Amino acid sequence: MKASRSSSLRLLLLLFGCCGCAAAAHPFRPPPDLDVTPRVTVSINNLLDCRRFGSSSAVNYSTMLLEADGQRLYVGARGAAFALDAADVSAGPPLTIAWEASPEQKLQCLLKGKDNKTECFNHIRFLQRFNSTHLYMCGTHAFRPLCAYVNAEKFAMSPPEEGRDKCPYGPTTGFTGLIVDQELFTASQYEFRSFPDIRRNSPTLKTEDAPTRWLNDANFVSSALVRESLSGSVAGDDDKIYFFFTEGGASGTHGRVPRVARVCKGDRGGHLTLQKRWTSFLKARLVCSLPEYDFHFNALRSVFVMPGETPRDTLFYAIFGLGWKNTKASALCRFSLSEVQEAFQGPYMETQDSGSNWNEYSGKIPDPRPGTCITDATRARGINLSTSLPDDVLNFVRRHPLMSQQVQALDRRPLLFKRTTDYTHVAVTVVQGLDGQAYHVLFMGTDEGWLHKAVHVEGQLHIIEERQLFEQPQPVENVLISVKQRSVYAGAPSGVVQLPLSSCRRYASCYDCILARDPHCAWSGDACVDVWAYADKSTLIQDIQRGRRGCDNTRGDVATRRRSVRVGDDVLLQCELSSNLATPLWTLDGQELHGYGLSSGFRTGTDGLLVIRARRDQSGRYTCYTLENGIRVAVVTYNVSVSLDPPLPPTEDPRRQSIPSPPATPSEGDPSSRMPHSEMLSAKSMEALYLSLITILGSLCVVLTVVLFYLGFCLRVGNQGKYSLRTAAATYPGGKRNPKKRNSSHLELKTISSNGHGVHNGVSMRPYGDIHAGGFLQIVPGEAYTSPNTDNATPPPPAPPLPTAPECNFANGLSATLPNVLRRMNGNSYVLLTQSDGESAAPICPSFADELNRILEKRRRTQLMPRPDESSV
Numbered sequence: 001m002k003a004s005r006s007s008s009l010r011l012l013l014l015l016f017g018c019c020g021c022a023a024a025a026h027p028f029r030p031p032p033d034l035d036v037t038p039r040v041t042v043s044i045n046n047l048l049d050c051r052r053f054g055s056s057s058a059v060n061y062s063t064m065l066l067e068a069d070g071q072r073l074y075v076g077a078r079g080a081a082f083a084l085d086a087a088d089v090s091a092g093p094p095l096t097i098a099w100e101a102s103p104e105q106k107l108q109c110l111l112k113g114k115d116n117k118t119e120c121f122n123h124i125r126f127l128q129r130f131n132s133t134h135l136y137m138c139g140t141h142a143f144r145p146l147c148a149y150v151n152a153e154k155f156a157m158s159p160p161e162e163g164r165d166k167c168p169y170g171p172t173t174g175f176t177g178l179i180v181d182q183e184l185f186t187a188s189q190y191e192f193r194s195f196p197d198i199r200r201n202s203p204t205l206k207t208e209d210a211p212t213r214w215l216n217d218a219n220f221v222s223s224a225l226v227r228e229s230l231s232g233s234v235a236g237d238d239d240k241i242y243f244f245f246t247e248g249g250a251s252g253t254h255g256r257v258p259r260v261a262r263v264c265k266g267d268r269g270g271h272l273t274l275q276k277r278w279t280s281f282l283k284a285r286l287v288c289s290l291p292e293y294d295f296h297f298n299a300l301r302s303v304f305v306m307p308g309e310t311p312r313d314t315l316f317y318a319i320f321g322l323g324w325k326n327t328k329a330s331a332l333c334r335f336s337l338s339e340v341q342e343a344f345q346g347p348y349m350e351t352q353d354s355g356s357n358w359n360e361y362s363g364k365i366p367d368p369r370p371g372t373c374i375t376d377a378t379r380a381r382g383i384n385l386s387t388s389l390p391d392d393v394l395n396f397v398r399r400h401p402l403m404s405q406q407v408q409a410l411d412r413r414p415l416l417f418k419r420t421t422d423y424t425h426v427a428v429t430v431v432q433g434l435d436g437q438a439y440h441v442l443f444m445g446t447d448e449g450w451l452h453k454a455v456h457v458e459g460q461l462h463i464i465e466e467r468q469l470f471e472q473p474q475p476v477e478n479v480l481i482s483v484k485q486r487s488v489y490a491g492a493p494s495g496v497v498q499l500p501l502s503s504c505r506r507y508a509s510c511y512d513c514i515l516a517r518d519p520h521c522a523w524s525g526d527a528c529v530d531v532w533a534y535a536d537k538s539t540l541i542q543d544i545q546r547g548r549r550g551c552d553n554t555r556g557d558v559a560t561r562r563r564s565v566r567v568g569d570d571v572l573l574q575c576e577l578s579s580n581l582a583t584p585l586w587t588l589d590g591q592e593l594h595g596y597g598l599s600s601g602f603r604t605g606t607d608g609l610l611v612i613r614a615r616r617d618q619s620g621r622y623t624c625y626t627l628e629n630g631i632r633v634a635v636v637t638y639n640v641s642v643s644l645d646p647p648l649p650p651t652e653d654p655r656r657q658s659i660p661s662p663p664a665t666p667s668e669g670d671p672s673s674r675m676p677h678s679e680m681l682s683a684k685s686m687e688a689l690y691l692s693l694i695t696i697l698g699s700l701c702v703v704l705t706v707v708l709f710y711l712g713f714c715l716r717v718g719n720q721g722k723y724s725l726r727t728a729a730a731t732y733p734g735g736k737r738n739p740k741k742r743n744s745s746h747l748e749l750k751t752i753s754s755n756g757h758g759v760h761n762g763v764s765m766r767p768y769g770d771i772h773a774g775g776f777l778q779i780v781p782g783e784a785y786t787s788p789n790t791d792n793a794t795p796p797p798p799a800p801p802l803p804t805a806p807e808c809n810f811a812n813g814l815s816a817t818l819p820n821v822l823r824r825m826n827g828n829s830y831v832l833l834t835q836s837d838g839e840s841a842a843p844i845c846p847s848f849a850d851e852l853n854r855i856l857e858k859r860r861r862t863q864l865m866p867r868p869d870e871s872s873v
Helices: 002-025 103-111 337-344 376-380 391-399 510-516 683-718 725-729 845-862
Strands: 040-042 051-053 063-066 072-076 080-085 095-098 124-129 134-139 146-151 175-180 183-188 197-200 219-226 240-248 256-264 282-287 299-306 315-321 330-336 416-418 423-432 438-446 450-457 460-468 478-482 487-492 495-500 521-523 528-530 559-566 571-574 583-588 602-605 608-611 620-628 631-643 748-753 775-780 821-825 829-833
Touching (some): 072 134, 080 124, 124 175, 183 219, 183 240, 315 423, 510 631
Parallel strands (some): 559 631
Antiparallel strands (some): 183 197, 219 240, 240 256, 478 487, 487 495
């Protein structure tokens, strides 16, 4: 026992030491303005207007396509594709295409060493609009990819075609793809055990592998088309496709590096040099870091492209992670397309040994500039296609795909850094505020099935709310926004969830509506409403910039309640705060309560104020205020009356159990003490009566003792009917022996009352308010020693020595010498832990342990039932 405890202690110290070193090496405490707390938390049971879709025949709803008109939502899952009504994804049976891998193909997949529970299926990885009448869909098909055209109107699939150059083999391989003017651009690891690649289907173009490999173990995340050939382009530039991925760093290092790469849509490859290879491929590093800590986020997870008024105004919102196992942390950075273009116009990097020791190139750069698209300037020189580019330009492109200049975040730091959350996907929409400004509203999915809604205000992010989408934690793999349907869609392994963009009616008061800072919501004078539903917006109140102005002339209804309690009782005045950013503030008769210690008679918590051992002078008017963003709003008022009135009879509330009251001691002034005297109550008569009762009771005790010893002897001989608390403590409630509980003798005592209060894990809890409920003592088996030999029962080991130090540890790890703490239990109740003020006061544990051992020993000797019901103890 001692050896195991010492080894456990050493292991614990080692763990703390490792954690301390990790904390010292990696600063996980970001500035307070970055680690933003969601203002409102909405559980799955409180979601408003939530609609769901999920089929029993499919899982992994990760691929989604929302039509431009907002009428249909196409979803690709494992083994099936669906066409859903975007207005209500749960409405009616959806149009369905069943596309499973054949048994023969699943067998071949299994022979390749793949998992027949996850990988040897047809996971649909690509689903996009091809033209006005058809979609294009690709699936892994049990590690033999196939693609097919889909009639969008009938939702019917044509015969499949080969897809190994268009779709990855596995369901988790990094992949992204776009269809631009009926040309397919994809990026993935296409073939079995091949290198990652960026490809175009027709005419076929690929990245280069030698002499300089352009991609190093790249994991692709997203891609985007930027139309730079629009009318008004002074350079006559080409459209460009940007790819976002994470790849390995230089050779000899184990780090990962976030990247952005670019190719030109009109690229046709070189004539001889770089034939069927990109002539416009360039890549640069994306930097999302905390400069004050010199700390970089190295794993790219999701990217959303927010188009601007001009192509150069395009923004990229990107989710980053740390890329460390068992470490949760996420950062949100945004990048400007203008800075990406500037990096691609900067100096190049070069290497001498195909991937290691990259250095900035300082030599002569050929003309026209390598890696650029065909523009009006090159056309004026007779170069109309990439196949006409000179060989020196193409050779330079082959050896210099990496740019020296890094792409810094637009704000030079993250907009958000969450230490305990892994964001998986982000989508952004623009909302026009009542102040005339355009606000970016973000929806971010997490790895545990939550959806966070945030607004970007002047370089900072305010998380409006977090909504729980699924009961079972699972990653949100896709997020889409439909402005026409006023909905956001989230895809996950178990199904698709549709939620409204806003839940304005959740905010009950003017200040609650304004403090939310939701651009979708405003106060109408009577309720919090959706802005888009009002044609006349002049009467609406909204303050997105500061979240505090506009409600000065409004009055909210404050709930008023009455509480009557007895002197000496504890009373809980509940005050539930709807905002995670708010703090409670209590006043008594208009005076603010500052001290909350035991000496003050008050303790405060997140759900109310506890009046401890109420006194007469604590009667009065208690008001709970919510303090948020400098605004104080009254929530509830209690008129508390503390009196000496006796408790209510227990029959008034059938739900409460009655407790027999101890007999009252008569006093001189009590009329009952002046009873008439009779001869029957004389001293001699009472003495004879007592002697008779003692003789009778003694005889009964002797008889019962003989009977009990006789029965115990018979039961021991028959090896039946044995029961001990030590044996019961080593078994499960169902009677099965617990192999883990063999080396301890702890028992847990609980006092359970009708209102759920009493003794919790050996700690005293006082009833609240005017509740006068009874309770009963329940002995719950804890850990105990059981003898491996059931035939020869050995006597129980002696009780452990009582602790000599003034400290008593209970089974739950609490200590009697802990400071007075007010703990929240089950969301709306408290545990009050009290102690003696003097450090030298003797603990109550020795007397309690002696009494407990005496009760348990008596219980063990007198128990006859082989397996009693614990609730009856």
